[in-house]
Amino acid sequence: MEKFEVDILGCGSATPTIQHNPSSQVVNVREKLFMVDCGEGTQLQMRHSRLRFGRLNRIFISHLHGDHCFGLLGLISTLALLGRTGDLFIHSVAGLEEILRPQLDFFCKDNPFEVKIETFDPVNSEVIYEDKSVQVKTIPLRHRVPCAGFLFREQEKEAHLVAEMIKFYNIPIKELAKIKQGADFVTEDGAIVPNARLTRPATPSRSYAYCSDTAYSEKIIPIIEGVDLLYHEATFTQEDASRAKTTGHSTAKQAAEIAKLANVKKLMLGHFSARYTDNNILLDEAKVIFPNTILANEGLREKL
Template structure:
């Protein structure tokens, strides 16, 4: 089973607490690490999680509030100290260039790698990254400043060859790649061996949606529909619904409603307000609408 693991480095909101760190998480896809947001202290949490700096090449920043990006300069400085030579690409609102570049020029003048900032438009859903394994699309969110979530989707996997059948029909090696992709095999006498006789279905592709920070927004449902795991902010309990709307945030109950309407497989709550010393009330409210809900917590590694 190939890895598709979500590591929580921080799941608190803007006000620092002893309970939670500012927002950051790392998605491990087949040993490639993708960081989502980078709040203050992220590099220390990265160490605590025993993740490997050398496997991190792409960072996705949802929006330019400090609790989601203040950790960037520290992280990049550490990568420079470690002798990092491979490029680092940061996907973010275009304004990050004017914010981060002067810091890099001052603190990281001799960094041996290139830090690239790839801008995206938070107001539209678009493909912003692709490799052989996954695609990453933006999810427009509603917040006080331009903000986007991210949808990570594994590409469809190839079917598994049934070794005994391949040998039985004496199929040449050059035909195997086509059969993995769904082709039938045509024998020398013209008879057709159906693909389903030669292969077993591949494991289902995994998907993960990150939605923070955002007010309640049903427009995201078609984008995140059916994902294996939805991380949705739950800054407030339902008693603070008015405050949530004022500040561009969601309640736990609203997160549960979104998960139910989108038909996701599992919901993870995060971005907890500092006012809650016990996040159990948030879990309870979300589970009233969507039972398969868990709380994010530093050090949690959720295997999809």
């Protein structure tokens, strides 16, 4: 099966600690690396995780709080030092161009590639990137500033051919592509062989949803329904629910409630507040509601 993995580079909140780096992760789809957020220390964590800088495809920035984008300038500078020549595309809410461009003009004016920033509307869910392997769609989130999460979904796969049937009906190679896409086969004497006899159902497409930073919002449920893995911020415990509401964040209990309502297969908690020295308190809170929950951690590589 082709690769679909999530590497956690940082899962802390605004204040860096000796436990966690600020937010960043990489989604690896068939060796194409898609970065989600880029807090301080991201490029060092890429080294620790042995991720290849040359395979970095695109960067997606959820919102313009520093713990999600302060690492961009250093990463871009390093990409130039490593010899990148292809343009780098960054998808972001509006405002990043005005913030980042002056820094690039000063520190990276001789870069051998261009940084192209494409903005999206964080209010509406929309497809912002698509290729033959994956589609990326925004997830409107509730935070103190415009913010969106991202849904990575493999493109629909073709049906599997039943080799014995293909051989039995002596089907020409030129017909196989159409059969994979659902066509029946017509023999030389005009008999129709139904597609269901020639194929097995395609392998289900895998999906990953990233939701950070956000207050509790059931509006995201139809978008993330049934995903294989949901990363949902759990900045606070339920004991600090009032603080979560004030700052536009979620508790671990609320993250678990969203996972349960959305029928996701697995929940990963992240964006931990620096006030908790042991994140297991968050894990325990979530597992009461949604047992298949894990904690994010730097260096974790989750395979879908």
